[in-house]
Amino acid sequence: MSSDRVLNAAVLGATGTVGQRFIVLLSQNPMFKIHSLGASERSAGKPYAQATRWKMSEQMPEAVRNIVVKSCDPALYEGCDVVFSGLDASAAGDVEKAFLESEFAVFSNAKNYRMAEDVPLCVPVVNTDHYAVVSAQRAARGLKKGFMVTNSNCSTSGLVVPLKALQDKFGPLSRVIVTTLQAISGAGYPGVASLDILDNIVPLVPGEEPKMEAEVLKILGGVSSDASVCSPLQDLRVSATCNRVPVVDGHTECVSLEFAGEPPSIDAIKQCLREYTCEVQALGCFSAPAQVISVTDEEDRPQPRLDRNAGAGMSVTVGRIRPCPVFHVRFTLLVHNTILGAAGASILNAEYAAKKGYIV
Ligand SMILES: NC(=O)c1ccc[n+]([C@@H]2O[C@H](COP(=O)([O-])OP(=O)(O)OC[C@H]3O[C@@H](n4cnc5c(N)ncnc54)[C@H](OP(=O)(O)O)[C@@H]3O)[C@@H](O)[C@H]2O)c1
Structure with a gap:
């Protein structure tokens, strides 16, 4: 009830x-x-x-x-x-x-x-x-x-949103490589020392990479047939590299991915991301964003200062969607790390x- x-x-x-x-x-x-x-x-x-x-x-x-x-x-x-x-x-x-x-x-x-x-x-x-x-x-x-x-x-929460949309529409993914540019508010207060982060990038967010690699598999997986436990994906391989950058709020992530089957076209990928909807929207939950994934065609977006508050911080912004010469597709996403994250x-x-x- x-x-x-x-x-x-x-x-x-x-x-x-x-x-x-x-x-x-x-x-x-x-x-x-x-x-x-x-x-x-x-x-x-x-x-x-x-x-x-x-x-x-x-x-x-x-x-x-x-x-x-x-x-x-x-x-x-x-x-x-x-x-x-x-x-x-x-x-x-x-x-x-x-x-x-x-x-x-x-x-x-x-x-x-x-x-x-x-x-x-x-x-x-x-x-x-x-x-x-x-x-x-x-x-x-x-x-x-x-x-x-x-x-x-917080980084996982942005990544899994487009991955889920693509997995649901086009079938399993086989490999994902993600490089993050993470905001300093992700480290709490007082967080990273100003002398470490101003005019700088720190190529380590302690503990973050194994967390992302494991959490994606659990979230994109299902539950056992008797609903007793969650069952993480077995066949997806995820490689994460995490960096701390001098941005206050908003994690940026550069993603390349490979589908297990035939890859869809770039236009089909954009349409799939734009059309993605979920159960909390259907239920009319107060904090559900109207648009789960905000797809931008502007060539230099998303950017933290401009896009982190999309959907009151509950939308993920995805841009620079283009073919990947190594895997199938690559794109850049932005998530508000203390709101959706x-x-x-x-x-x-x-x-x-x-x-x-x-x-x-
Ligand atoms: N920041 C992000 O973007 C983000 C995103 C996702 C998840 N998280 C996770 O969320 C949690 C909080 O992160 P944060 O960035 O908000 O950290 P934070 O700014 O350092 O705040 C930590 C909070 O925990 C309290 N606390 C510390 N030790 C305690 C103790 N022994 N007993 C009771 N309370 C204690 C602190 O209270 P006092 O002020 O009294 O010390 C403070 O309220 C962490 O587990 C973090 O990994 C953070």
Whole structure:
């Protein structure tokens, strides 16, 4: 049964980069009311405005300024219907498990549970079909109403959107090579030192490449026939090279890919990307973008400053679509790393869960 009531939301990691984005987006969303804010012991006990170095270009919403930040103990979150986590991975493992075991609906941005086989790793404009494993997750963990859904690494979230559209229309892909140009907000605050990133490119984002290579396979895969676990693709090979560049928000990715079968024409690829639609749109979810993939024919787009807010940060912009002399096609994409790449995806995941009756 779908839930149309306003849901009380908690944000864990509320003082961080992703946490602040959650607060901006939730304060504009009619489905949720911000109920509780959590962070580390450094912040607990302080009013949010005092605990936080606010870095969003939007004003801090008035309604959260005086909420007293709590520590991340589930016993303090009575009355919350959904828990959004923007916790640092060092804390997320234990804290998110504790909230799950206390029967909360947990939507996580951290890496800790993304590859657990009974946990959907869901980019909501791509693979809401993976929610099918939630019943098995509850059964295996002895839960009545709690469950966990994670969203992907910020770079993965942009990449899988055009790949999904192409895979659905033209059949399996065999090889993908992606090179990222990742914004500094992806490293949280204070993130990369200014002396490392100004006038520079850092050709390493620690841990990012294996995460992308594994997450793409899980997201583009399916679920087992008994809906007990997710089943990642076996035959796709992905090679990722990740760079940090002096851009504040918006990850750019240069992609070359090969189809397993006969490749479609470039025009057919463009049309497929433009026409791609998904379940959260059909359901009328508040945060679903009108256009999932914004295809640009301008020869020097996408660009972070110009295109990162496409679809309020929930669309992926794809340009420079052209033949690849090594594989079949190559293109450049742009994704907003803290919106579709983090908080926006989590919120849309929760909207979907509410519409489909998972939040009880
Ligand atoms: N930034 C992105 O674009 C992005 C995209 C996708 C996923 N993610 C993931 O999202 C998570 C948050 O990233 P971020 O960039 O927002 O990091 P961040 O700016 O460093 O914020 C981390 C948050 O975690 C809290 N925290 C740290 N240690 C804690 C502890 N022991 N107990 C409770 N809370 C603790 C911090 O609270 P205090 O202020 O009290 O220390 C802060 O609120 C990470 O897992 C990251 O990998 C980030």
